[in-house]
Amino acid sequence: MRYLTQIFQPVITIPKNAKIKNTEITCKSQKLLLECGLIRPTTSGFFTILPLARRALDKLELLVNSCLERVQAQRISLPCLTSANLWEKTGRLDSVGSELFTIEDRHDKKYLLAPTHEEAVADLMADVGPLSHKQLPLLLYQITNKYRDELRPKHGLLRGREFSMMDLYGFHSNIQCAHNTYSQVTEVYRRLFDVLGLPVHRLVAPTGEMGGSLSHEWQLPAQAGEDSINICPSCSHVQRNGGCEKCASETDVVQTVEVGHTFILGTKYSEPLQAKCIHPDSNPSPLIMSCYGIGITRLLAASLEALSSESQIRWPKCIAPFAAIVIGPKEGSKEWSKHGLNHIEGVARKLDGILDGDVVLDDRHTLTIGKRLFLADRMGYPHIIVCGRNSSETPPRYELYTNGRREPILGDINELMD
Numbered sequence: 493m494r495y496l497t498q499i500f501q502p503v504i505t506i507p508k509n510a511k512i513k514n515t516e517i518t519c520k521s522q523k524l525l526l527e528c529g530l531i532r533p534t535t536s537g538f539f540t541i542l543p544l545a546r547r548a549l550d551k552l553e554l555l556v557n558s559c560l561e562r563v564q565a566q567r568i569s570l571p572c573l574t575s576a577n578l579w580e581k582t583g584r585l586d587s588v589g590s591e592l593f594t595i596e597d598r599h600d601k602k603y604l605l606a607p608t609h610e611e612a613v614a615d616l617m618a619d620v621g622p623l624s625h626k627q628l629p630l631l632l633y634q635i636t637n638k639y640r641d642e643l644r645p646k647h648g649l650l651r652g653r654e655f656s657m658m659d660l661y662g663f664h665s666n667i668q669c670a671h672n673t674y675s676q677v678t679e680v681y682r683r684l685f686d687v688l689g690l691p692v693h694r695l696v697a698p699t700g701e702m703g704g705s706l707s708h709e710w711q712l713p714a715q716a717g718e719d720s721i722n723i724c725p726s727c728s729h730v731q732r733n734g735g736c737e738k739c740a741s742e743t744d745v746v747q748t749v750e751v752g753h754t755f756i757l758g759t760k761y762s763e764p765l766q767a768k769c770i771h772p773d774s775n776p777s778p779l780i781m782s783c784y785g786i787g788i789t790r791l792l793a794a795s796l797e798a799l800s801s802e803s804q805i806r807w808p809k810c811i812a813p814f815a816a817i818v819i820g821p822k823e824g825s826k827e828w829s830k831h832g833l834n835h836i837e838g839v840a841r842k843l844d845g846i847l848d849g850d851v852v853l854d855d856r857h858t859l860t861i862g863k864r865l866f867l868a869d870r871m872g873y874p875h876i877i878v879c880g881r882n883s884s885e886t887p888p889r890y891e892l893y894t895n896g897r898r899e900p901i902l903g904d905i906n907e908l909m910d
């Protein structure tokens with residue numbers, strides 16, 4: 493259990509804060525994350541992730557890990573610097589060009605702060621290979637920061653110059669196997685977005701700079717999105733543009749955020765970088781690669797865009813920084829004198845046991861219950877337990893507010909958490 497006053501959460505009022513100008517706040521998630529003390533900008537497109545947002549991201553990472561466990565993916569960490577030489581070999585040093593952050597060491601050797609890791613991971617396969625067809629398919633992933641010198645860093649975590657990405661790479665001996673993995677990972681993506689309660693749509697996409705033979709974008713409807721999709725009002729089928737391909741009716745254009753992107757890459761990286769596999773009856777041939785990205789920090793912000801109101805954060809329940817907050821009576825009130833602090837702490841500890849250490853006690857006892865309830869609702873705690881008037885009855889009954897409910901449910905702590 494945590495005491496709220498001990499949580500590092502520098503809440504700000506934007507127009508009054510010199511470093512953050514009102515004009516730079518361009519979307520809901522950015523405003524809420526800043527105002528509620530969850531992130532802090534450092535310089536354009538870079539952010540410090542503060543404890544509560546870090547907790548939410550940790551939960552999101554755990555969820556992603558458990559989903560990827562289903563396809564036997566194994567987690568690794570590649571260095572954030574990639575030798576520019578590898579990108580020269582695949583031709584991407586020139587084609588990606590101005591989005592790359594590049595640096596040189598004291599011996600004038602060039603590196604880039606990796607915006608993605610296809611080259612680095614193909615080089616790893618070349619280094620350890622050639623792989624036997626018996627070792628395939630192999631799925632390796634990481635959750636690390638990526639660096640892109642975006643032309644316009646924008647909308648806070650939605651488009652940063654440093655951001656966290658889950659990038660999964662599949663290695664296959666043949667294209668059929670790559671397609672099998674692709675459908676399995678697609679299922680995993682669907683499961684992840686279902687658990688988060690987010691209506692993410694999958695759309696066929698151009699393979700673009702990344703290359704390959706097949707690609708899908710994963711788009712979440714949200715006003716601040718820089719992409720758009722077309723949804724048919726009569727048959728709900730989703731497409732990239734134009735009238736409905738099924739019933740020819742006019743479609744509604746909906747703004748979306750690209751939260752993920754998946755590709756069958758073929759041999760675009762394995763061939764120039766010599767990442768090979770050995771088949772039973774032939775010479776080594778380049779590995780067939782697939783890759784799958786999810787913007788972790790972008791997904792967090794996009795889920796707030798999709799679920800929150802202008803003034804109240806709503807988290808996908810499973811990634812809220814804390815599952816519950818306990819609010820006791822105001823110091824000096826009738827209920828306070830009857831219970832004292834010990835009783836409220838006891839309630840919070842009991843709840844903490846039920847919710848596995850995921851509980852905050854609001855120890856700003858000089859504030860009214862109403863004020864603290866308002867603030868807790870703004871932060872989007874999935875469960876708010878208030879020890880109000882009914883808590884001084886025998887037996888005591890507490891009030892539970894969930895998901896912005898105005899009317900509380902009354903009961904014993906165990907009943908309420910059932």
Ligand code: ATP
Pocket residue numbers: 608640642649650651652653654655656657750751752753785786787788789790791
């Ligand atoms: P966008 O079209 O928004 O620029 P992208 O197509 O360049 O994104 P990908 O190369 O497909 O991005 O990267 C995989 C995922 O990484 C994206 O689907 C997105 O979720 C995330 N991502 C990409 N760029 C950023 C960024 N600047 N800030 C935060 N997340 C990002």
Ligand code: MG
Pocket residue numbers: none
């Ligand atoms: Mg981009």
Ligand code: MG
Pocket residue numbers: 750
């Ligand atoms: Mg894109």
Ligand code: MG
Pocket residue numbers: 709750752753
């Ligand atoms: Mg993309």
